[in-house]
Amino acid sequence: MTIYLDHHSTTPVDPRVLDAMLPYFTEKFGNPGSVHALGEEARDAVERARATIARGIGAEPGEIVFTSGATESNNLAIRGVAERRRRRGDHLVSVRTEHPAVLDPLQRWAEQGFEVTLLDVERHGSPRAGWLDPDQVAAALRDDTCLVSVMLANNEIGVVQPLAQIAAISKARGVLLHCDATQGVGKLPVNVAELGVDLMSFTAHKLHGPKGVGALYVRRRDPVVRLAPQIAGGGQEQGRRSGTLNVPGIVGLAEAVGLATENLAAEVEQLSKLRNRLAEGILKAVPNAVLVGPKLDAKSEDGDPLRLPNNLNLMFPGVDGEALMLAMPELAVSSGAACSSTSDEPSHVLLALGLSADEARSCLRFGVGRFNTADEIDRAVAMVAAAVDKVRKLAE
Ligand SMILES: Cc1ncc(COP(=O)(O)O)c(C=O)c1O
Incomplete structure (x- = not known):
């Protein structure tokens, strides 16, 4: 049986999430846009889900737009806001270590005449490697900046960015802030009011929900954030995202967010215990292994963790x-060679830390999850130690 330690990539659906979803495939299959009773039943389910999700992140239900996942949410935020606010200016600010679902839409804007500033992060070797200094954001903002996009937590090295400070800086300049919180929801306390973000993306399949469904939080007060829709059609989601809603998926997303937020403290403790066991085990068993990213116990000035509780990256x-x-072959992890299995380019995140291409290619990313056990962690340590030994011997 494979030991799955790749939870930044995706997660197994929690059986409780599946149970909540199942009736919406069969007997409760209505289209929430229909007027009849089946439609109303589906509509009620969607609105209950919207309320649960909003509560989970400290938002109002009307501020949640359902999408097909974080890639679409990021595209809707970045493309939708910049299109609406181009009159204000065409300067966009983000970070070198963002996910391609942010960097690629930014690149497309750059091809259409926008100016994109990508900020640097702290380098490998710093206890806060990967961290974005908010002063960098302050220095980058201009009168013509229309959007800042900074992820909450990185999918490769787990570094948690100082969103509340960045939000205060952006707000003071009247610039909107988008946050890709895909890896943070369910692993960190995520409250849009406390973070001060104007738009926030997340997705179900990273928190033991189904694939193909996510959401974008869009602030409706102070200020009202307006978006140019990127998918036009039947006008669902108040015209912000057309298309028949994925009712079972939305019900699953709500259940996943509910479970993750209700049990957050206990889950964080469990995940960090397992992650620390894995790190200590490998660092002890494998000569010369090096931690990549922030120190496991690094804290912000306010005492908040600077690394996701489930993340480990080792060179x-x-x-x-x-x-x-x-x-x-019986251990599922990811390498620093690629952010997708179809590419063997060294990871842009690891390069942004200052690692060479060869160093980046010698990194492995581990992500522990809700259903991992201490026994699996110990077996994974043994597998990694044996594999490093084998590959080193073959190279001799
Ligand atoms: C930080 C981050 N943003 C966006 C995505 C894309 O999410 P989705 O698969 O829901 O489109 C991922 C998933 O790999 C991610 O880790």
Whole structure:
């Protein structure tokens, strides 16, 4: 049986989430746009889900727009806001370590004449490696900046960015702030009022919900954020995103958010225990393994964790990460060679930390999840130690 330690990539659906979803595939299959009773039943389910999700992140129900996942949410935020606010200016600010679902839409704007500033992060070796200094944001903002986009937590090195400080800086300049919170929801306390963000993306499949459904929080008060819709059609979601709603998916997203937020403290404790066990085990068993990203116990000035509780990224100098993965077929992790299995480019996140391409290729990312056990962690440590040993010997 594969030991799954790749929870930044996706997660298994929690059985409680599946149970909540199932009736909406069969007997409760109505289209929420229909007037009849089946439609009303589906509409009620969607609105209950919207309320649960809004409560989970400290928003109003009307501020939640359902999408097909965080990629679409990021596109809707970045493309939708910039299109509406182009008159104000065409300067966009983000960070080198963002997910491609942010960087790519920004790149498309750059091709259409927008100016995009990508900020640097703290380098490898710093206890806060990967962290964005809010002063950098302050220095980058201009009168013609129309949007800042900063992720809450990084999907490769788990670094948590100082969103509340960045929000205060952006707000003072009248600039909207989008946050890709995909990896943060369910692992960190996420409250849009406390974070001060204007738009926030997240997705169900990273928190034991189904794939293909997510949401975008769009602030409706102080200020009202207006978006140019990117998918036109039947006018669902108050015209912000057309298309028949994915009712089972939305019900699943709400259940997943509800479970994750209700049990957050206990889950964070469990995940960090398992992650620390994994880190200590590998660092002890494997000579020369190096931690990549912020220190596991690094804290912000306010005492908040600077790293996701479930994330670990390790470099095995001189050992190719892909070769390591092939040497341990029963362990599911990701290598620093790629952000997708179709590319063997070194990760742009690891390069942004100042690692060389070879160093980036010798990194492995581990993400522990709700259903992992201490026994699995111990077996994973043994697998990694044996695989590094094997690959190093083959290279001799
Ligand atoms: C930080 C981040 N943003 C966006 C995405 C894309 O999410 P989705 O798969 O829901 O489109 C991911 C998933 O890999 C991610 O980790």
